Amino acid sequence: QKEVEQNSGPLSVPEGAIASLNCTYSDRGSQSFFWYRQYSGKSPELIMSIYSNGDKEDGRFTAQLNKASQYVSLLIRDSQPSDSATYLCAVLNAGGTSYGKLTFGQGTILTVHP
């Protein structure tokens, strides 16, 4: 089992729709969770971080965390063609010998079509 799992997609949504991206992780000791966006040929850039159960909103982005289910999601409202990219889920291990280790999922390719 991979430490961080995402559906690779591609996920295709029409412009203006809500895009929903999901991620599960295996280490129950993980405490910090991040979503990165990566455009083709570019490096990943941070778009959201979340540390507590529940929702966190930032503009059109909402991150959701459920530690009991070991599940993280990202919702993108009013999707725009410029949101088309690969979205990477990242999990920070906080305990033991893996303290500070940041592990990424495979990434989900999102395409927003006009």
Next chain:
Amino acid sequence: DARVTQTPRDKVTEMGQEVTMRCQPILGHNTVFWYRQTMMQGLELLAYFRNRAPLDDSGMPKDRFSAEMPDATLATLKIQPSEPRDSAVYFCASGFGGLGNTIYFGEGSWLTVV
């Protein structure tokens, strides 16, 4: 504008040659990561350091890869001898560490081994 600097940006080399990639983390960051990205494997953690000490290099093929931080402003990743399967993008990232550890990526070193 603080950023992680990586060299070289692009490298084409012949199989069997030594390759050295360099990274200058953001000033003050005490955690440095080396990742490798391919289409098949996604973003894999090769090694990471805190305060220049290696914490985990289990993701790195030990027989040919080595990672070091000779000082706080320089991290190196060396491959000797290189093989075609090492062709990938190698990213360096740095951060302050801790549970809220936001890491910032360099632009990557695009390696092709022929």
